[in-house]
C-alpha cells in the first residue's frame with residue numbers, strides 16, 4: 225500500500241486535496257509573480273525597506289535570466305503559483321483530511337504521533353515546545369541564536385544585513401533570484417566564537433517554526449572556533465500541495481569553525497526541487513554537506529563549498545535515489561580559492577524502475593591556490609535496464625601544483641552478487657535490498673542514528689516489489 | 693532411509709556451450725564424497741548447477757532431494773531445503789556486514805517458510821552462536837563487522853565460507869576447493885572443522901559432503917566413502933579412498949588413457965577456454 229504510494233506517484237495526485245479554502249484569500253498574495261506581489265509579501269511581513277528593495281531587485285534578476293539549459297526539464301508555469309501563504313492559512317487542515325496512504329506510510333516508517341501531524345502539515349508547529357524549550361534556553365545562555373529567518377530579520381537585523389544574500393547573491397542563478405524575491409521561513413543560526421553545540425540542531429526544534437515552506441531561506445553563521453551540526457528534513461514523504469520548491473541555504477564558517485549540514489528529503493512525485501546551497505569556509509575550518517535525496521519529479525541540487533582561506537576543508541557526501549518518473553540531477557561543487565585547501569566528494573546514486581540519476585560536479589582551483597587536494601568518487605548503481613545514470617564532471621584548474629583525483633563507476637546489480645546471497649537463503653528481494661543498503665552504507669554511517677535507521681527503512685520500502 | 697541428493701544424467705550448458713554431459717551422482721546424509729579431476733573438467737559447474745546459479749542451464753537430467761524436484765527451486769529455496777555450497781571464488785558484497793548477512797541467512801534457512809519482513813532470530817541468541825562458531829574457527833570477533841568478502845585474503849574468504857556452513861547447518865554441502873589459498877595450519881583447522889560441523893548437524897543426522905579438491909589434506913579428517921573422477925564433463929570412474937590417494941600422487945594420465953572419449957571432450961573444453 226505504502227509502496228504503491230511511493231511507486232505509482234499517488235503522492236503526486238494530492239493536488240486534488242486543496243485544503244486552502246477561498247475564505248482565506250485575504251491572507252495570501254494573489255496567484256502569479258510581479259513587482260506588486262513581491263512588494264505585498266514584504267509589506268505583509270512588515271519587513272525593513274532594505275529587504276523590500278532586495279526582493280524587488282531579485283525579481284528583476286529572475287525575470288532577466290533564462291531557464292538553465294542543463295539539468296532536467298523544468299515544466300513550470302511561474303504565473304500559476306501562489307508565492308506567499310501566511311502560516312495561519314494552513315491551519316485549516318485536520319488529521320482527518322490527510323489521505324490514508326500518507327498515514328499508512330508514516331506508520332510503516334514508525335514516525336511518532338506528534339511528528340506525523342507536523343509532517344502532514346496539520347500542525348504548523350511541532351508539538352514539543354515543552355521538551356525543546358529547555359534546550360532553547362540552554363542554547364540561549366551560550367549566546368546561540370536559533371530561530372526562523374523571518375523572526376531573525378525582526379530580532380537581529382544587523383546580522384541579517386551583514387550576511388543575508390552575501391554568500392549566494394540573487395545574480396547567482398535564476399532560482400536563487402526567485403527565492404530571493406519571494407522567500408519565507410527557513411532557519412537562522414548564529415553560533416558565537418568557541419561555542420560547540422554537542423547535539424545536532426534540527427529544524428523542528430525551532431520555536432514558532434513556520435510550516436515547511438516552498439521558498440525557504442536558511443542562513444547559518446559559525447563564528448571562529450565554533451561548531452554546529454544542523455539537520456534538515458525527514459525521511460517521511462513530504463506532503464505538500466505545491467509543486468515548486470526552491471530553497472536557498474547560505475553558510476559561513478569562520479576560522480577554525482566546523483559546520484555539518486545534513487539533509488534527508490523524500491519528495492512527492494510532483495515536486496520540482498531546485499535548491500542552491502553554498503558555504504564559505506575560512507582559515508582551517510571544515511564544512512560538510514551530507515545530502516540524501518529521494519523522490520521528486522526533478523531535483524537539481526549541488527551543495528557547494530568555497531574554500532576562501534588556507535587550510536579550509538570541504539566535504540560533500542550525497543545519495544540520490546530515483547524511481548519511475550523521477551530525475552535526480554544532483555552533485556557538488558568545490559572551489560579552491562586559497563592555498564593548501566582540501567576537498568572530498570562522495571556521491572552515490574541508485575536508479576530503478578526507469579528512474580534517472582545524474583551526477584554533476586565541479587572542482588575548481590583558482591590561480592594561486594597551490595598545494596590543494598581534491599578527491600571525487602561517484603558511484604552509480606542501476607537496478608534495471610529501464611533506468612539511467614549519467615556523470616558530468618567539470619574540472620577547472622588554474623594551478624599546476626595541485627592533486628586532483630576523480631573516480632567514477634557505474635554498476636548494475638550483479639547477478640553473481642544476487643546469486644551469492646540467494647545461495648544462503650535470502651530471497652531475491654532481500655538480496656537486492658541488501659546490495660543497495662551496502663552500496664550506500666558509507667554514507668548512512670555518517671548520519672545521526674535515528675536518521676540512519678529511517679533511511680535504511682525507507683530504502684527497504686523503495687526496494688520492495690522492485691524485483692520479480 | 694537416509695535423506696538423499698540424487699543427480700541423474702545431468703547435462704549443463706554455460707552460454708550455450710555444453711559443459712556437463714551426463715553426470716550421475718547420489719549422496720546420502722552421513723556420506724563423504726571426494727570429487728577430483730583436472731582443471732576445467734566441470735567440477736565447479738556441477739556445484740553451481742546443484743546450487744541453482746541462473747547462468748548454468750540444465751538442458752537434460754534431474755536433481756532430486758528426497759524425491760523432490762530441486763530444479764524447480766531457485767537458489768534461495770535450495771538453500772532453505774538444506775543445500776549449501778562453499779564457493780571456490782566467493783563474491784564480495786561491499787557495505788554489507790557479515791553479521792547482518794548471516795543473521796538474515798540463518799533465519800531464513802532455519803525457518804524456510806519465513807516471509808520478508810518477519811522477525812529475525814533474536815540478536816542475543818544469534819550473537820552467542822556466531823561467537824561460538826567463530827571461536828571454533830579461530831576467527832577474531834571483529835570479522836563479523838567486516839563487509840562480506842570485501843578485501844578478504846584468500847584464506848579469510850575460505851574460512852568465512854566454512855563459518856557460513858557452520859551457521860546454516862545444511863543437509864548437503866559442496867566444498868569447492870576450500871583448501872586452496874590456505875596455509876598448512878589453516879588447512880588442518882579447516883579439515884577438522886568440516887568434520888566436526890559434519891557430525892554436529894541438525895536433527896542428529898550427519899551432513900552429506902561433496903569435497904572438490906586436488907590435495908589430501910582436507911580428506912585426512914574427512915575420509916571419503918567414495919571418490920569420483922570427472923573428465924570432460926562426466927564422472928568416468930568411482931572408487932574408494934585409495935582412488936583419491938592414487939590421483940593426488942600420480943595425476944590423471946591413467947584416467948585419460950582409460951577414457952579416450954572423455955579425454956577428447958576435456959581437451960576440447962580446455963581449448964575453448966584457452967581461446968577466450
Ligand SMILES: Nc1ncnc2c1ncn2[C@@H]1O[C@H](COP(=O)(O)OP(=O)(O)O)[C@@H](O)[C@H]1O
Nearest residue numbers: 706711730731732733734735736737738961965
Ligand atoms: N561462468 C562461466 N562462464 C563461462 N564459462 C564457464 C563458466 N563456468 C565454467 N565455464 C567453463 O566450463 C568449463 C568447466 O569449468 P569448471 O566447472 O570451472 O571446471 P573445474 O571446476 O573442474 O576446474 C571450462 O571450460 C570453463 O571455462
Ligand SMILES: [Mg+2]
Nearest residue numbers: 735736737780
Ligand atoms: Mg573449479
